[in-house]
Amino acid sequence: MNKQMAQYIQGNLTEIISQWQGKMKNEEEELSFRIMPEELLNQTSYEFAELMISNLLENHQAYESRINDFAEKVVRLGWSITFVTKAIGHFAEIVYEDMRKEEMINDGNLADYIEEFSKWITPIRESTIQAYSKTWERTVSLQKIALQELSASLIPVFEKVSVMPLVGTIDTERAKLIMENLLEGVVKHRAEVVLLDITGVPVVDTMVAHHIIQAADAVRLVGAKCMLVGIRPEIAQTIVTLGINLNDFTTTSTLQRGVEQALAWTNRKIVEVED
Structure with a gap:
């Protein structure tokens, strides 16, 4: 099922990203996403989608490298951890709803797909939060050191x-x-x-x-x-x-x-x- 889900996302990537961007722009508390330049928004959106797909196809080491890189990027962009977890949830919802509409998910295999979606989303949410937290702590620590050095010089x-x-x-x-x-x-x-x-x-x-x-x-x-x-x-x-x-x-x-x-x-x- 992992390959089927990944193939569906890859085959409908443009439409899925378009729907995802619409949902994310409706998150009123996160202004940084709505004011991003169009080119940067699209680039970040595709990187996020590739991250979601990589958890279905790639080995653990490749996935960890990708998620650490993405965490560093969104910290620089100013995304909050709440916004990132909502991004994961919205992406999964769109994929699930579209696969239901196309009857790839039906009453006969619903339970199996629900289990697969849980196995897909739960680890990616946990690893994203962990990577984001480490990146945020490191960034804040470096900023604090820099500010201290700049603001206490003779x-x-x-x-x-x-x-x-x-x-x-x-x-x-x-x-x-x-x-x-x-x-x-x-x-x-x-x-x-x-x-x-x-x-x-x-x-x-x-x-x-x-x-x-x-x-x-x-x-x-x-x-x-x-x-x-x-x-x-x-x-x-x-x-x-x-x-x-x-x-x-x-x-x-x-x-x-x-x-x-x-x-x-x-x-x-x-x-x-x-x-």
Whole structure:
């Protein structure tokens, strides 16, 4: 029966894919499928159909390779795992209904085909979910590492003056990375003044403030000064409300003012030059 099902799908592939695309476009929660360029949509649809057929005809190793490749693609396209499982279900429904209409499935062999469809769909759903989950976890992990590295780097802006822009939520894991990069950067760039720019930090609570104070103390221990810049009015209000003590800090509302103060600490200043 596997070969009969595969031959039917291959012989009616264009019509089956057309019906399948129609069902998938009606899944309102998945915008990414509906806005895909036509060429990419058709290419992905045929790849999906080949994946469904491969489970009927190919050996396990070839099928696993195909499903891993497809999982990586749909993760990049932004398909959710729910959408992928619906795609499998809709494809099987279309094949079953069309084979019933053409009386390839009838009352005499109905039970046998139901069993075959179950043997076909259940493994492919389980293996797809597993492959998708592994790909998603790996992708998120790589993105997290990249974002952490990009958002916790010390940038020299003038001789002896460096800036570390902080972006996003600061948790314990990120605080550790910030501390390591900060200390390494101070030594590497021979910085005498470090500006911690929290303009891109959405919330400053007691824990975030504690991490920042620890970072400033560590900077002082290696012989540099630390300044906190980018304190927005709402952040200032939160700090006062929570009773967070930043008395040991020099603070400014903008990075520009912080740079001016840092230059003053290193006996320099910005002057306008007339033509």
